[in-house]
Amino acid sequence: MLRACGVICVLVVLALPTAAGADAPVLTAVTGPGAKGMTIVGPDGKPFTHLDPGTYTINVSDTSETRDFSLRGPGVSLHTGFMETGDQTWTATFTTGWYRYYDAAFETDIHGQFTVGTPPPPTLTARIGIGFITFRHSDGSPVKRLDPGTYSIAVHDSTSGDGFHLMGPGVEEHTQVNPTVDYIWTVTFGDGRYSFYRERDPAKGGSFVVGAAPPLSKRKLLHAVTGPDFSITVVDANWRPVTRLVAGTYTLSVVDTGSDHNFHLSGPRIDLATTVPFVGTKTWTIRLRAGSYSYRCDPHSIMFGSFAVKAAKKPRH
Secondary structure (H helix, E strand, C coil), X not given: CCEEECCEEECECCCCCCCCHHHCCEEEEEECCCCCCEEEECCCCCCECEECCEEEEEEEEECCCCCCCEEEECCEEEECCCCCCEEEEEXXXXXXXXXXXXCHHHCCCCEEEEEECCCCCEEEEEEEECCEEEEEECCCCECCEECCEEEEEXXXXXXXXCCEXXXXXXXXXXXXXXXXXXXXXXXXXXXXXXXXXXXXXXXXXXXEEECCCCCCCCCCEEXXXXXXXXXXXXXXXXXXXXXXXXXXXXEEEEEECCCCCCCEEEECCEEEECCCCCCEEEEEEEEECCEEEEEEECCEEEEEEEXXXXXXXXXXX
């Protein structure tokens, strides 16, 4: 059976045994050179659309300084980098679900997907386009509450000016701002509160609860994520996108996932940034004063956002 997968036509279904270490099955990926496409093949040298769960060795050859190879899916987020060329060897453990690979700079034209194991069929749909964003059940009703579990989400991003962002405890999924894509995501939701929103216009979107969600938190805690592709966002303690805050002292946890990117926050009496090579988590204690704040990735002008801070109400005596 012939299956199309993005730009790359992947023809053969592989069933490979679970393995680890030196005995792990080897996948080979090549991106570039120049504006040429991307390939990923199995141990037999043939493309694939399916793998068995297990641990795999992935030999990646990045032959272009303007291209990259990105691989994302359940438990996996790997990225070669945009400015580096050369060979890398990854070890990835694939669990049941959908995985996607793409060139972050040219994702509209260069991307593909494969399944691992037998993921659940898509029962949720995420859509973003000009003037709309929705997150719905397959019957068309909006998602307001879910049971804990693993879901497959059919994602359709038809706008080249914004991205669909899904955030919550243990979940960070997104489409990039510029590409238009169709994917299936496999996401495991635990008890908690979750949000979906437009990255460039985060006031547009919605929220839902899963299982026994805790009450709304009053903690002055912020979460920021930058990378590994062209995506950047900030949410609050309830995983809602930050558009307006009350002045005060906050804890800001920054997860910097790409050596090509950084997170830079600036505003009244604040100018904090992670370094471009850094990958990891930084935690800052910041005092936000009334005014406007912006965040960005310094090397990439397409990654940015902002929020407003209003003065705290003075207590009445």
